[in-house]
Amino acid sequence: MLPLLRASPFPKPLLRRPNCRTFSYHPSSSQKKTVGGITTPDSNLRSRRSPRGGGPVKIVEKCRDLGINSGGFYRPGYKDGAKLRLYMMCLGKNWDPESRLYEDYRQIDGAKAPEIPEFFRKLVDRAIRASHDFLRQDYKDVNIEDEVPNMSPDICIVNFYNNSGKLGLHQDRDESKKSLHKGLPVISFSLGDSAEFLYGVERDADNAEKVVLESGDVLMFGGISRLIYHGVSCIHPNTAPKRLIEETKLRPGRLNLTFRQY
Numbered sequence: 001m002l003p004l005l006r007a008s009p010f011p012k013p014l015l016r017r018p019n020c021r022t023f024s025y026h027p028s029s030s031q032k033k034t035v036g037g038i039t040t041p042d043s044n045l046r047s048r049r050s051p052r053g054g055g056p057v058k059i060v061e062k063c064r065d066l067g068i069n070s071g072g073f074y075r076p077g078y079k080d081g082a083k084l085r086l087y088m089m090c091l092g093k094n095w096d097p098e099s100r101l102y103e104d105y106r107q108i109d110g111a112k113a114p115e116i117p118e119f120f121r122k123l124v125d126r127a128i129r130a131s132h133d134f135l136r137q138d139y140k141d142v143n144i145e146d147e148v149p150n151m152s153p154d155i156c157i158v159n160f161y162n163n164s165g166k167l168g169l170h171q172d173r174d175e176s177k178k179s180l181h182k183g184l185p186v187i188s189f190s191l192g193d194s195a196e197f198l199y200g201v202e203r204d205a206d207n208a209e210k211v212v213l214e215s216g217d218v219l220m221f222g223g224i225s226r227l228i229y230h231g232v233s234c235i236h237p238n239t240a241p242k243r244l245i246e247e248t249k250l251r252p253g254r255l256n257l258t259f260r261q262y
């Protein structure tokens with residue numbers, strides 16, 4: 001269970017239902033689907049090894065490398081002592097699920113957060129540009145900068161879910177007021193097994209929208225959707241691309257990287 005959320009200190013319009021939109025683009029099926037509230041553009045994350053050196057294999061290898069060193073993966077807990085159903089590692093800044101604060105040194109072992117690798121930042125940049133191209137092409141009436149404002153990530157939270165992993169509905173709202181007010185997007189990369197991702201204007205899992213995030217999908221929520229409730233209801237076992245597993249020996253489960261700007 002997530003701790004109770006405080007009343008929002010942020011302007012109401014960020015949560016207004018009529019303006020919530022989702023654009024979802026699944027490059028694997030060449031299908032463009034509008035599902036209402038968030039953006040998932042083509043990310044180049046599906047190509048085996050991107051020519052510019054930022055493909056999924058390299059991301060998994062980098063996360064593994066960082067994950068076993070200082071500041072690497074651990075199983076975080078909430079205030080009430082319950083453990084999250086995932087392993088987490090923070091890059092750039094540490095985020096503590098118990099206090100909901102960003103800190104230089106994490107509570108569990110005093111480790112400093114490793115730097116965000118430069119090629120991760122480049123991938124984020126490319127994903128933002130891809131989403132702008134996508135919006136320009138298919139949603140001529142939207143203001144691109146309002147929908148997906150540009151941002152430069154200084155936080156990356158890396159989660160690893162095994163096959164029984166999940167994450168309750170929550171808002172990402174611990175970044176600076178300025179960042180939230182501007183609607184700077186949360187940009188999420190999914191690798192490995194697919195996940196059922198829930199989202200909605202309210203914290204109500206029964207009535208939340210659903211989208212399956214596959215390996216290689218990028219999902220963004222910014223602008224008016226920045227404070228959308230979201231979570232992972234389940235992982236679909238054995239759905240990771242075979243090649244990715246063969247090349248990385250990634251264990252069963254799902255790796256997710258979310259980037260934000262504090």
Ligand SMILES: O=C(O)CCC(=O)C(=O)O
Nearest residue numbers: 157159172188232256258
């Ligand atoms: O794993 C995901 O897709 C979501 C992760 C998330 O919401 C978070 O880290 O705040």
Ligand SMILES: [Fe+2]
Nearest residue numbers: 170171172230
């Ligand atoms: Fe989140």
